[in-house]
Amino acid sequence: MISSSIDVRSPKVAAATKIQVNNQSLISKQLFWKLFNRLAPGFKIKPENEQIIYSIFRYFLQLPDFNAYGIIKNNPSLDKGLLVYGDYGVGKSTLFDAVHEVGKLIVIRTQNTQLWFPRISTIHMLTRYYETQKNPTSNFKLESYYHGKLYLDDLGKEDKAYNREELIGKLLFERHRRKLKTFVTTNENPSAIAARYGNHIGDRLPEMFNIIKWEGKSWRE
Numbered sequence: 001m002i003s004s005s006i007d008v009r010s011p012k013v014a015a016a017t018k019i020q021v022n023n024q025s026l027i028s029k030q031l032f033w034k035l036f037n038r039l040a041p042g043f044k045i046k047p048e049n050e051q052i053i054y055s056i057f058r059y060f061l062q063l064p065d066f067n068a069y070g071i072i073k074n075n076p077s078l079d080k081g082l083l084v085y086g087d088y089g090v091g092k093s094t095l096f097d098a099v100h101e102v103g104k105l106i107v108i109r110t111q112n113t114q115l116w117f118p119r120i121s122t123i124h125m126l127t128r129y130y131e132t133q134k135n136p137t138s139n140f141k142l143e144s145y146y147h148g149k150l151y152l153d154d155l156g157k158e159d160k161a162y163n164r165e166e167l168i169g170k171l172l173f174e175r176h177r178r179k180l181k182t183f184v185t186t187n188e189n190p191s192a193i194a195a196r197y198g199n200h201i202g203d204r205l206p207e208m209f210n211i212i213k214w215e216g217k218s219w220r221e
């Protein structure tokens with residue numbers, strides 16, 4: 001038997017193994033950067049937003065020191081999702097949409113799914129839910145969002161379903177229970193999220209998400 005304390009593989013093989021996750025090699029910074037610039041050419045990175053943007057990029061590239069700038073105040077972890085909250089118009093949705101597009105292109109080209117996640121806005125999810133109630137042949141099921149990664153845009157902007165049920169609260173609860181990675185952008189701060197969906201959600205936010213506050217001037221002005 002080979003002693004586990006001695007790595008008998010060549011240094012090259014050992015290094016290559018280290019950067020394997022789920023049997024696929026990590027997407028390189030270079031590839032990510034090239035595709036990001038191609039797909040979001042107008043997206044400006046400035047001194048006031050660069051630390052947040054680079055931390056989010058590093059997270060998606062699965063770099064263990066992704067919080068080197070210290071912008072995540074709760075316990076940072078690559079096993080959690082991301083909750084980005086803050087001022088209107090700073091670029092939260094634009095940034096996640098661009099990462100979503102980069103991830104999609106990489107899957108198409110290389111079958112590497114590291115950066116792949118579906119996206120939906122909470123308002124759109126409610127719209128689809130209502131359509132299903134009216135039209136039984138429509139194929140929307142909340143349960144179909146109970147697996148894999150998911151980017152949920154505009155958390156808190158949606159209405160309660162039929163003025164009573166918090167569909168998105170239910171979704172977040174289930175996704176937390178199943179330890180799924182969720183990416184959220186929202187204008188609501190964590191206390192407002194807790195107040196709306198209840199403490200059973202509020203208490204779970206820090207263990208479910210790397211929480212990032214993004215403040216700044218709106219690009220819409």
Ligand SMILES: Nc1ncnc2c1ncn2[C@@H]1O[C@H](COP(=O)(O)OP(=O)(O)O)[C@@H](O)[C@H]1O
Nearest residue numbers: 042043044088089090091092093094095219220
């Ligand atoms: N970094 C950026 N560079 C250039 N334009 C941007 C940038 N971030 C956002 N915008 C533009 O500003 C508008 C608002 O951005 P958005 O992502 O919707 O903000 P948020 O989701 O934070 O409310 C969009 O039209 C977007 O194209």
Ligand SMILES: [Mg+2]
Nearest residue numbers: 092093154185
């Ligand atoms: Mg937005």
